[in-house]
Amino acid sequence: MHFTVRSRAAVTTVLSSSLGKRHLSMSRARTSPITTFSINGDRLWNDIHHTAQFSAPSPGGVTRLCADDNDKKVRDWFRDQVLALGADYKVNATGTQFALIQGTDNTIPPIAMGSHFDTVATGGKFDGPLGVLCALEVLRSFREQNIKTRAPLVAINWTNEEGARFFPPLGSSQVYAGQSTITAAHASYSNDGSPETMGSELERIGYVGSGPNTFEEFPISAHFEVHVEQQSSLERADKPVGWVEGWEGMTWYEVVFHGADGHANTAAMHGRKDSVQGAAKFMTSIETLAHDMHGRSTVTAIESGPVGACNIQSRTKVVFCLMHADAEGLLEMGRRAEALAKTAASIHGLGHAMSRTLHLLPGDFTPEAVDCVARACGEKGVGARTLTGHDSLETLLVAPTAMVFVRSKDGVSHSAKEWSDKDDCAEGALVLGKSVLNFDEYLLRRK
Numbered sequence: 001m002h003f004t005v006r007s008r009a010a011v012t013t014v015l016s017s018s019l020g021k022r023h024l025s026m027s028r029a030r031t032s033p034i035t036t037f038s039i040n041g042d043r044l045w046n047d048i049h050h051t052a053q054f055s056a057p058s059p060g061g062v063t064r065l066c067a068d069d070n071d072k073k074v075r076d077w078f079r080d081q082v083l084a085l086g087a088d089y090k091v092n093a094t095g096t097q098f099a100l101i102q103g104t105d106n107t108i109p110p111i112a113m114g115s116h117f118d119t120v121a122t123g124g125k126f127d128g129p130l131g132v133l134c135a136l137e138v139l140r141s142f143r144e145q146n147i148k149t150r151a152p153l154v155a156i157n158w159t160n161e162e163g164a165r166f167f168p169p170l171g172s173s174q175v176y177a178g179q180s181t182i183t184a185a186h187a188s189y190s191n192d193g194s195p196e197t198m199g200s201e202l203e204r205i206g207y208v209g210s211g212p213n214t215f216e217e218f219p220i221s222a223h224f225e226v227h228v229e230q231q232s233s234l235e236r237a238d239k240p241v242g243w244v245e246g247w248e249g250m251t252w253y254e255v256v257f258h259g260a261d262g263h264a265n266t267a268a269m270h271g272r273k274d275s276v277q278g279a280a281k282f283m284t285s286i287e288t289l290a291h292d293m294h295g296r297s298t299v300t301a302i303e304s305g306p307v308g309a310c311n312i313q314s315r316t317k318v319v320f321c322l323m324h325a326d327a328e329g330l331l332e333m334g335r336r337a338e339a340l341a342k343t344a345a346s347i348h349g350l351g352h353a354m355s356r357t358l359h360l361l362p363g364d365f366t367p368e369a370v371d372c373v374a375r376a377c378g379e380k381g382v383g384a385r386t387l388t389g390h391d392s393l394e395t396l397l398v399a400p401t402a403m404v405f406v407r408s409k410d411g412v413s414h415s416a417k418e419w420s421d422k423d424d425c426a427e428g429a430l431v432l433g434k435s436v437l438n439f440d441e442y443l444l445r446r447k
């Protein structure tokens, strides 16, 4: 289903009859909102801490897995906030929430500001929520300051960015960018082996909607995302914010080692086909591989069976990711990892099957959009690169995209220790709003 974007005549400024006020309004009309725009840092900070309460017990942090009861609570809260702003609100089939605010020319696709409310199991208060809350703060501040963009604006809460509960990550933005389907996203399986899928759990919390699912159904002019940096380059540069130039490559794989069932106590050691032993050799070998190739590797999940106290494990699944700054380096790491899996399997007489589940070559965000963020940052910012995936890597496939980084204390994330200062968060929201205004102007100039 499409959003209905109503055509509306340009908003005319009604000047006060009082001469003094009239003078003030006219001089303000000549000043670009980019120079006068401000945001309410107290309100943003309150929102960060208020929404952090929608969490399973997690001292100092947030545990809000995709489509769990707390995810429903934060989604309901977000819905109430954007409805109070008069937004045209929709939820799509993969649970993503859209809050559309009309512009003065609604023939233009909206400029999007998005991120995610879901967290990992050991999440902090900032990774994800900060981006959605900054988008909300920009919409609120624009309204209060009577700033009307030419293009409509849309704030987005993307579903299952983290992939912490259901694999794969970027669950809904992949569908939006045409890289996956609703059916595949609904079938995203539980990482803990439980029978729930992303689709069944979204259905349970009432977040399978009829809103737009793909770029074709609901095109955007651009996508901007505020995110905590999750590393320390801004801290080292002593800057509160940064413009993100691009990302390093990353690929997720899953390898399953198949052995043979047997009694844990009575089977002879010689001739066992123990899949855990093959998997263990493989896991240490990809750590060495990352050191050798100046990349990174992480085993993110291990699952073995049959479950029981007295069984040789005949099946072990290992999920892992590889990262490298260069495309060729990343591809070479993948080729070597395949050879290492084959070696580990043959040493233990195991069968194995390896598949690549998510593949992002290194790349750069859209120069025009990055320029809008860089100008919005001014001297308060510095260029940076992200070392991980974001929904913005998916939107980039269909629309100009850029990200705003906010300084992270000690670069820590996916931890209750994740922290960004109040003033830095406020600066991030300010840069987001100014980036949107810059892009709105860019669209006008391009026309």
Ligand SMILES: [Zn+2]
Residues within 6 Å of the ligand: 116, 127, 128, 161, 227, 390
């Ligand atoms: Zn994130």
